[in-house]
Amino acid sequence: MTNKIGRDSSRFKQIVRGKIKKELRKYITKGELIGRKGRNVVSIPLPQIQLPRFRYGTQDTGGVGQGEGDIGQPLGKGDQPGGPGEAGENPGEHVLEVDVELSELAKILGEELELPRIEPKGKKAIASEKDVYTGIHRSGPESLRHFKRTFKQALLRQISSGEYDPDDPLVLPIREDKRYRSWKTHREPEANAVIIYMMDVSGSMGFEQKEIVRIESFWIDTWLRSQYKNIESRYIVHDATAKEVDQHTFFHIRESGGTKISSAYELCNRLIEEQFPPDDWNIYPFHFSDGDNWGGDDTRRCIKLLDEHLLPRVNVFCYGQVKSAYGSGQFIKDLRASFEKDERCILSTISSREEIYDSIKDFLGKGR
Amino acid sequence: MAYHERPRGGLTPELSDWARRITAYAREMGLDFWEVCFELLDYDEINEVAAYGGFPTRYPHWKFGMEYEQLSKGYTYGLQKIYELVINNDPCYAYLMKSNSLVDQKLVMSHVCGHADFFKNNLWFAKTNRKMIDEMANHGTKIRRYAENYGHEEVERFLDACMSLDNLIDMHSPFIKRRREKALDDDEPQRAVPRKLRSKEYMDRYVNPPEFMEEQKKKLTEAIEKSKNFPEQPERDVLLFMIEHAPLERWQRDILSMVREEAYYFVPQAMTKVMNEGWASYWHSTLMTTKVLTDDEVVDYADHHAGTMGTRPGVLNPYKVGIELFRDIEERWNKGKFGAEWDECDDAEKKRTWDRKLGKGREKIFEVRRIYNDILFIDEFLTEDFAREQKLFTFEYSKQSGEYVIASREFKQIKEKLLFELTNWGNPFISVESGNYENRGELYLVHRHDGHDLQQEQAKDVLRNLQMIWNRPVHIETSVEKRRKVLSFNGRKHSERTL
Numbered sequence: 001m002t003n004k005i006g007r008d009s010s011r012f013k014q015i016v017r018g019k020i021k022k023e024l025r026k027y028i029t030k031g032e033l034i035g036r037k038g039r040n041v042v043s044i045p046l047p048q049i050q051l052p053r054f055r056y057g058t059q060d061t062g063g064v065g066q067g068e069g070d071i072g073q074p075l076g077k078g079d080q081p082g083g084p085g086e087a088g089e090n091p092g093e094h095v096l097e098v099d100v101e102l103s104e105l106a107k108i109l110g111e112e113l114e115l116p117r118i119e120p121k122g123k124k125a126i127a128s129e130k131d132v133y134t135g136i137h138r139s140g141p142e143s144l145r146h147f148k149r150t151f152k153q154a155l156l157r158q159i160s161s162g163e164y165d166p167d168d169p170l171v172l173p174i175r176e177d178k179r180y181r182s183w184k185t186h187r188e189p190e191a192n193a194v195i196i197y198m199m200d201v202s203g204s205m206g207f208e209q210k211e212i213v214r215i216e217s218f219w220i221d222t223w224l225r226s227q228y229k230n231i232e233s234r235y236i237v238h239d240a241t242a243k244e245v246d247q248h249t250f251f252h253i254r255e256s257g258g259t260k261i262s263s264a265y266e267l268c269n270r271l272i273e274e275q276f277p278p279d280d281w282n283i284y285p286f287h288f289s290d291g292d293n294w295g296g297d298d299t300r301r302c303i304k305l306l307d308e309h310l311l312p313r314v315n316v317f318c319y320g321q322v323k324s325a326y327g328s329g330q331f332i333k334d335l336r337a338s339f340e341k342d343e344r345c346i347l348s349t350i351s352s353r354e355e356i357y358d359s360i361k362d363f364l365g366k367g368r
Numbered sequence: 369m370a371y372h373e374r375p376r377g378g379l380t381p382e383l384s385d386w387a388r389r390i391t392a393y394a395r396e397m398g399l400d401f402w403e404v405c406f407e408l409l410d411y412d413e414i415n416e417v418a419a420y421g422g423f424p425t426r427y428p429h430w431k432f433g434m435e436y437e438q439l440s441k442g443y444t445y446g447l448q449k450i451y452e453l454v455i456n457n458d459p460c461y462a463y464l465m466k467s468n469s470l471v472d473q474k475l476v477m478s479h480v481c482g483h484a485d486f487f488k489n490n491l492w493f494a495k496t497n498r499k500m501i502d503e504m505a506n507h508g509t510k511i512r513r514y515a516e517n518y519g520h521e522e523v524e525r526f527l528d529a530c531m532s533l534d535n536l537i538d539m540h541s542p543f544i545k546r547r548r549e550k551a552l553d554d555d556e557p558q559r560a561v562p563r564k565l566r567s568k569e570y571m572d573r574y575v576n577p578p579e580f581m582e583e584q585k586k587k588l589t590e591a592i593e594k595s596k597n598f599p600e601q602p603e604r605d606v607l608l609f610m611i612e613h614a615p616l617e618r619w620q621r622d623i624l625s626m627v628r629e630e631a632y633y634f635v636p637q638a639m640t641k642v643m644n645e646g647w648a649s650y651w652h653s654t655l656m657t658t659k660v661l662t663d664d665e666v667v668d669y670a671d672h673h674a675g676t677m678g679t680r681p682g683v684l685n686p687y688k689v690g691i692e693l694f695r696d697i698e699e700r701w702n703k704g705k706f707g708a709e710w711d712e713c714d715d716a717e718k719k720r721t722w723d724r725k726l727g728k729g730r731e732k733i734f735e736v737r738r739i740y741n742d743i744l745f746i747d748e749f750l751t752e753d754f755a756r757e758q759k760l761f762t763f764e765y766s767k768q769s770g771e772y773v774i775a776s777r778e779f780k781q782i783k784e785k786l787l788f789e790l791t792n793w794g795n796p797f798i799s800v801e802s803g804n805y806e807n808r809g810e811l812y813l814v815h816r817h818d819g820h821d822l823q824q825e826q827a828k829d830v831l832r833n834l835q836m837i838w839n840r841p842v843h844i845e846t847s848v849e850k851r852r853k854v855l856s857f858n859g860r861k862h863s864e865r866t867l
Contacts (some may be wrong), residue, residue, distance in 0.1 A: 004424070005416040008433030009522075015430055049434060051532040052829030054796050054844075056820045062764040062775065063787050066688070067681040074771040075682045075763060 006133050015049060065240040070324060104225030109219065113360060116367030118227045118282075118315075131183040140180025149155075149179035156190035193282040193315075194230040195221065196271060198264045200289035203256035207324040213249050213288040214357050216320065220286065223364055228282065240262035240294070244271070260294045261331065262301040269309045278313040286363070287311065290324035291331035299334045306335075311344045316368040320359060343368070379406050382470070386660075393659045394481035397649065398734065400483035401497075403459040406477065414450050415439040417463055421634070422455045423504040427511035427626075429527055452476040456487040456637070458498040471665040475672060478655040483647030485737075490643070490743045492636040495542035500633055507626045512531045514619045523623070529833035530607075530624050534631040535795045538604035539639065542632065543619055564589055590807075602799040602814065607631070609800045614837050624837070638793040639741045646690015647737050649676065653691065682763065682772060684786075692758060693749055697736060698729035743790040750786070752779040789817070796822060798844070811838045815846035822846055831857040 065075065109115070112296050136149060154173035158164040163173075199205070199213055225231050235250035236242055242263035245253065268285055276283055310317055321332040332347055339345040348362040349355075379387060387406050394401075409417065419436035420426040443449060451468060455461040462480040464473055487493050497503050515523040562584035567575035603609045607628040611621055637644065653673065661669055677688045700706050704724025713719055736745065762785045764775040776782070797816040805812035811834065815822060827844065834842045834857075841858035845867070852867040 004428065005419060005433065005436050008419075008428055008430055009436050011428075012430040012433035012437060048700065049430075050826075051431065051528065052826040052833070053532055053535055054751060054798055054815070054822055054827055054830050056794075057823040062762060062772070063682075063789060064684050064782055065681045065763050065774070066679040066684055066758060066760055068759060069681060069774050071774050071776060074766070074769060074773045133456070143490065160475075236803070289399060 010088045012049070015078050091109040098341075103226055106222045109223055109360075110226070113357070113365065115223065115361070117226075118364075118367055130186045132186055133181050133183045135182040135184065137180045138178070140182060144181040146179045146181050150177055152181050153177035153179060180252065191228055191282060192230045192232075192280060193224060193284060194234060194276050195224055196234045196236065196268050196283070196285040197250060198236040198238065198242075198268060198285065198287040199250065200239070200259055200261070200264075200287075200292075201237045201253055201255040202259040202290075202292070204259075204290050204292055205322070206324060206326050209324050210251065210288060211355060212322050212350055212353060216288075216350065216359060217251075217286070219356070219360050220363065223360070224284065232276075235269050236264050236271075238267075242267040255295070258294055259289070259292055261289060262298050262305060265302055265305040266312060269305060272310075272313055273287065283314040285314055286320065287318070288320045288322055289331060291329040292322045292324075295330045299331060302331075303338045306339070306345065311339075314344065316344055316346055316363075316366065318348070318363045320363070321347070321349045323349065336365040379464075381407055383408070383473055386470075386474055390477045390655065390660060391481060393655055394478070394485070394556050394651065397519075397651075398730070399481055399485040399653070401460060401481065401488050402480065404462055404480060404484050405459050405479075406462050406464055408466050409463050411443055411449075412440065414453065414463055414465050415443060418450050418453055422453055422461075423501060425501075425505035425508045427508045427527075428515070429524070429531070431531065452480060454480050454483040454487075455501065456493060456496060456498075456633075458488075460487065461485040461501065466600060469668065471661075471668045472672060474660050474665075475652050475656055475669060478660060479648045479652035481655070483644060484653035485651070486640070486644050486647050490584045490636070490640060490741075492639055496633050496636055504630070509632070511623060511626070514623065519620060523619075526620055526623060526836075527627070529836050530627040532830055532833045533610070533837075534627050536606035536798055537608075537628060537631050537635070539635045540791060541605055541608075561585070566638060571643050583694075598802060598804045599800060604797075604799045606798060606800055606813065608837065609803065613803050614838065615839050620837075629692050635793060636741075639743075639790075642686040642690045642693075642742045643737065643740060643745050644690070645686045645690075649687045649691040650694045650733070682776075683762075689758070693745065693754070694733050694736070696751075696754055697749055698733050700729075701732035702727055702729035704728075714814055743787060746783070746786055746790060750783060755779050755782050765834075788820075791818075796820075801845070805843060809840045811842040813842070813844040815844055817847040821848055824848065827855060828857070828862055831862070835859050839860050 011201065069075075101367045109118075136146060140341070150173050151171060154171050154177040155164065157174075157177060158171060197217055199210070201210075221233065235245050235247055237245055237250060237253055237255065238259075238261065239255050239257040240260045240263065244267065264287065272278065272283060293302070306317065319332065319335060321329060321331055323329070329349075332349060335345070335347055339347070346366065348359045378384070385405070387404070391401075391404060395717065415436055417424050418439055419432045421432075426432065436815040439450070449465070451465055451472065460483075461481075462477075462484075464476055466477065511523065511527070521599070562581055564572075564576045599609065607624065610616075611624050611628065614621075614624075616624065654672075656669055677685065677691065679685050679688055702725075703722055704710070704726040705719075705722050710719075710722070713722075716747060736749070740748070756779075760782050761777045762775045762781050763772045766772075766773045797818070798813055799816070800811065801814045802810075802812040804810070813834075827846070831842050831844065843854050843856045845852065845854050847853065848864075853864055854867060855864045
């Protein structure tokens, strides 16, 4: 019985999934998705797939209701039409929330953007130890006693020795009956990764620019998390000086002032040196800015930092330039001049939300 | 019967005892129904059965999976719960929710008796297949086999198309013979022979020049072609027309017929929603309060009953409207509040205390349940007093506020709107005007517009599905914002033109 409906509903889910696939672009550019992230599941409200019919739109026809109220009074929120009979074809009513695991979402994202799986760099991945309870032992601590097995053994013994009385089914385990759970230790090689987000929060970065960074970071995070088991995120904001902040602050901070990008790169470099030795870590610095740096001197300093310190240590360094009304957008040009051919450095411009999709592909499409 | 193959939960001894007693009470009170088989299902099973429209052996389709997802989500979040499910079949099958309390089960069983009686006796159900459970199982088997033979995707795509047309049927056709019997020898077949002017033989070439004659002949042929209308009269049963005339494979024709058959099976339930629920509620209330309830169950019963009858402003609860109308009718016919004398009476006080002690109430409601459907029921028995007492109103979508607002409490408007909603069970009137439009084998449908436009986006998708089945360009004539238009789809692109 369950099989039959199971097939039909998984077919439905497949279709829905196809729908997600097609509309992923739309979801990616929508900020609200991130707000809905909870317990690793994203709820995507999906319009129920409605077979098309020749039918009237309820918005045109209205209907008949029952209850108190004066003419012109709006129907309450929960009392919108829809319900019994054939009524209720209005949009918004047939909304089905489909929960999609973030990992699933990442998979879809990967398929859609044709993102290659990331090859973790370096062989010196940390081996993690994990205890798995798989076996049964005759001895062990009481806290691991396997009740069912123990009981079974006792029953077995009592029956075979004729002690068992079905009318008075008292089963008493003795010491030999006791069974305990036991574990084996598995060693799993594990690649660690750290994402270091850097954002320019100088006066020229407006709300929309930050929103783009926020959305893009979410998807990058989702993807990288699907590729690495252990992932850390660090957040750096900078104007003329840089500081490390938490995630919330990173996305909500409002600063103003000048821009010295090198300050962020220096801090980033220090972070790597102190906490994330490149031999053990896959390092992904992402820097978002509107490309308006303080001056040529600082830009030269940035390039030097990148060239000598950052690029040799990271998997890939990504710079995303968000278009703003004020910025000159010079920075990306300077970077391009120096690192055009360097695979370790990926540059991408994001002029609007619609381009987030392509930009993610730029960043992650190399599989580094 | 394939249906019995799956082991299912029978009733507990206590419940089967109650089932026996309740059905006996119901028969005593005059209800007349086939044997009712009650089965006890848990929430997941009942959601599944409900998703299949009551027929667990139904053909596989993602739409049922979607219904199921929605029902089980709704149940999990505590938004809705199916108490019972009754199938119009002989014997009548009724599914009860295992987790219901005893008083709920009693109520539901009483309610089921009302439905079972309605199915058996209401005129509009007379032509439905009473062995539908078997029939559905057969459909399921056939469609599964087609899917094996012709590919799941292929069959699913075809089913999608068929299902999107399943409201294009003629709900009255089981009762009326609409088509003229085809006379075997029609009159002299019309011939395309142009009349010649009289002339001498040697002058003929000049009096009736051959080129002209040729032209005349062509015109005549065209006229004859045009007069051979196909179909002869507009065909309301679009599905039947497609089955008879669309260039389909055998399996496709078979699937289309099955979808059509199922659509006809379900139509009476849509046509009598208010009456059917009203009748069943009337009887659960009557049975429970006079026979079945024990003292300690009264509060629980009242609570459940009130829940079922609850109203929300945006929705007309068919249970509530139905039961109130039946009670109103019963009271009016008990007291003789009908007929010319009653209608002409202007004295409010006299009307209020009016009682001719006719005692014809019960008899009348039994008659009503036999011969009416929702539209007739409401048209005839929903009175101005009733609308006022029940606080009915019409609502409209306000473009300004983007919300639905109460539009009117005028009786005339309420009734108009209600009748409109019920006409053709809420579906637009669409018929086939021509299956050989422009003499190019194209399909031409006409939507008889009654003040409301079709939903445009969906109409386009339906055209796409129609075209897939008809295999030639398809058109529908309808009105869009008060302009008469023809929407077309030729297999590649949509177009529209204003008439």
